[in-house]
Amino acid sequence: MSFEILSFSFMHRALISGVAIAILCSVIGLFLVLRRYSLFGDAIAHSSFGGIALGLLAGVYPLWTAYGVSLVSALIITRVKEKFNISGDASVAVLLSSGIAVGLVIIGISGGFTIDIFSFLFGSILLVSVNDTILILSLTGIILIVVLVLYRQLLYSTFNEEQAKVSGIPVEKINYLIVFMAGLTVVTSIQLVGVLLISALFVIPNVTAIMYGKGFKQTAILSISFSIFSVVTGILISYVFDITPAGTIVLLSIGLFAGTMGIKSMGLLSKN
Amino acid sequence: MNVVEIEHLTVKYPDVKALDDVSFTVKEGDFLGIIGPNGAGKSTLFATMLGLNNKYDGIIKFFGQDIRKSKDYLKEIGYVPQKPIFEKNFPATVNDIVRMSLRKESNEKKIDEILQQLWIHELSNRRIGELSGGQLQRVFIAKALVNNPKILILDEPVTGIDQQNIDLFFSILRELNSKQKITIIWSSHDLDAVNQLANHVACLNRTLFFHGESDDFFDNDELVKQYSEASMQEHMHHH
Numbered sequence: 001m002s003f004e005i006l007s008f009s010f011m012h013r014a015l016i017s018g019v020a021i022a023i024l025c026s027v028i029g030l031f032l033v034l035r036r037y038s039l040f041g042d043a044i045a046h047s048s049f050g051g052i053a054l055g056l057l058a059g060v061y062p063l064w065t066a067y068g069v070s071l072v073s074a075l076i077i078t079r080v081k082e083k084f085n086i087s088g089d090a091s092v093a094v095l096l097s098s099g100i101a102v103g104l105v106i107i108g109i110s111g112g113f114t115i116d117i118f119s120f121l122f123g124s125i126l127l128v129s130v131n132d133t134i135l136i137l138s139l140t141g142i143i144l145i146v147v148l149v150l151y152r153q154l155l156y157s158t159f160n161e162e163q164a165k166v167s168g169i170p171v172e173k174i175n176y177l178i179v180f181m182a183g184l185t186v187v188t189s190i191q192l193v194g195v196l197l198i199s200a201l202f203v204i205p206n207v208t209a210i211m212y213g214k215g216f217k218q219t220a221i222l223s224i225s226f227s228i229f230s231v232v233t234g235i236l237i238s239y240v241f242d243i244t245p246a247g248t249i250v251l252l253s254i255g256l257f258a259g260t261m262g263i264k265s266m267g268l269l270s271k272n
Numbered sequence: 273m274n275v276v277e278i279e280h281l282t283v284k285y286p287d288v289k290a291l292d293d294v295s296f297t298v299k300e301g302d303f304l305g306i307i308g309p310n311g312a313g314k315s316t317l318f319a320t321m322l323g324l325n326n327k328y329d330g331i332i333k334f335f336g337q338d339i340r341k342s343k344d345y346l347k348e349i350g351y352v353p354q355k356p357i358f359e360k361n362f363p364a365t366v367n368d369i370v371r372m373s374l375r376k377e378s379n380e381k382k383i384d385e386i387l388q389q390l391w392i393h394e395l396s397n398r399r400i401g402e403l404s405g406g407q408l409q410r411v412f413i414a415k416a417l418v419n420n421p422k423i424l425i426l427d428e429p430v431t432g433i434d435q436q437n438i439d440l441f442f443s444i445l446r447e448l449n450s451k452q453k454i455t456i457i458w459s460s461h462d463l464d465a466v467n468q469l470a471n472h473v474a475c476l477n478r479t480l481f482f483h484g485e486s487d488d489f490f491d492n493d494e495l496v497k498q499y500s501e502a503s504m505q506e507h508m509h510h511h
């Protein structure tokens with residue numbers, strides 16, 4: 001394999017954006033997984049599909065409409081969930097199917113725009129522009145700063161809402177904040193792995209990292225490392241062998257997950 | 273000085289009235305044991321006192337302030353819940369948990385001291401899911417103590433803990449109350465435990481049927497018998 005691919009500027013953009021997205025998805029995903037909200041990323045991604053279709057129909061840059069639609073639906077679903085006491089998985093199911101349904105109807109009305117939709121469904125990391133890269137990096141920076149500043153509040157309200165409330169943490173606001181950040185993260189990440197595989201980035205590196213039995217920060221760092229490894233290796237391999245990056249990235253992270261389970265079942269992961 | 277004043281507190285759930293016209297006060301430095309059988313309303317009382325339940329009639333005051341007006345009193349309270357519920361594989365160590373409620377980055381020494389005092393300093397890098405019930409309980413007490421609370425509230429802390437851990441736990445509570453002058457309010461359905469520790473007793477079973485010095489309670493055979501019968505009835509009710 002030649003290292004010449006590392007000199008292409010589209011490859012630089014892909015790798016830089018990929019690493020940023022890997023970090024972002026691991027961090028936000030860890031909170032979602034621990035809140036038993038693993039499929040929430042998936043649900044927002046599917047609702048953003050409706051947003052993308054809307055953008056294509058209206059002739060607006062589809063990611064903008066995707067941001068709008070997924071943030072609004074994420075906030076609505078959280079409100080509905082709170083107000084009517086609907087379980088997490090049921091609310092996810094509703095959001096997931098309505099997003100796809102809206103998208104399909106819009107595609108039907110417009111007579112179809114297959115090429116564009118395809119790149120959103122499966123990602124197009126090698127096509128990210130300079131502007132996309134800047135957007136991805138800025139959002140990653142902002143969200144990471146928010147997470148670092150509110151680390152204690154985010155962890156505490158994820159651990160136990162009731163106790164967090166007694167300690168004076170504004171749990172409801174924190175819940176909305178997490179959902180809001182998850183919405184931003186999902187749409188930003190669509191370019192990497194597409195709508196269909198987003199939740200893999202949210203969930204798989206985190207469940208892998210949790211198996212190592214470490215504390216919160218180390219678990220987050222492990223998850224980020226696994227995620228970066230899968231994304232970078234996945235992008236390179238997929239380019240060299242001309243296969244889809246999204247699938248390769250996700251398969252690699254599943255490989256790490258399976259490997260960890262293997263190590264663990266052989267008893268090599270001691271309990272601390 | 274009264275640190276807690278509860279006046280005519282009534283809490284209704286859709287199906288039951290959990291608390292009915294409960295009034296009592298707690299003075300600074302008191303060690304109050306709230307005894308009552310399962311379903312007596314102990315956890316409901318605490319949840320309401322801690323601001324987790326806003327649907328109540330009556331008045332609750334901490335440090336002379338109505339809790340409906342300000343939540344500032346929560347800063348002065350350490351709370352140890354009845355059963356700390358969490359996922360078995362939650363990726364948090366003892367250290368993570370204890371620091372979670374730390375409001376100001378106070379000095380490391382203070383946290384070290386608390387961990388030592390509670391005999392959990394050697395566990396600080398262990399995941400909480402690996403701990404025994406007694407160890408876990410001390411972790412949650414440590415967590416409740418990191419902000420130097422004036423009042424410590426514990427909900428049935430000795431349920432499901434082995435005797436050795438109970439003895440350790442009792443000596444820790446005694447020390448907190450006598451040396452550090454922390455007011456302690458704890459609930460239990462175990463009369464003996466309360467008799468060993470508390471200097472004040474409140475007997476709760478939806479209504480409050482005794483509140484006063486613990487000697488006055490335990491010296492009064494009629495009251496003790498009454499309580500025992502109430503809890504026996506409840507016991508049979510459940511089986």
Ligand SMILES: Nc1ncnc2c1ncn2[C@@H]1O[C@H](COP(=O)(O)OP(=O)(O)O)[C@@H](O)[C@H]1O
Nearest residue numbers: 285288290308309310311312313314315316317
């Ligand atoms: N969240 C709730 N919703 C409805 N009923 C409740 C709720 N919590 C407690 N109860 C009822 O209120 C009564 C008091 O319960 P609780 O305060 O848990 O008692 P204790 O802690 O003394 O065992 C019980 O009859 C219980 O079934």
Ligand SMILES: [Mg+2]
Nearest residue numbers: 314315354428
């Ligand atoms: Mg209870």
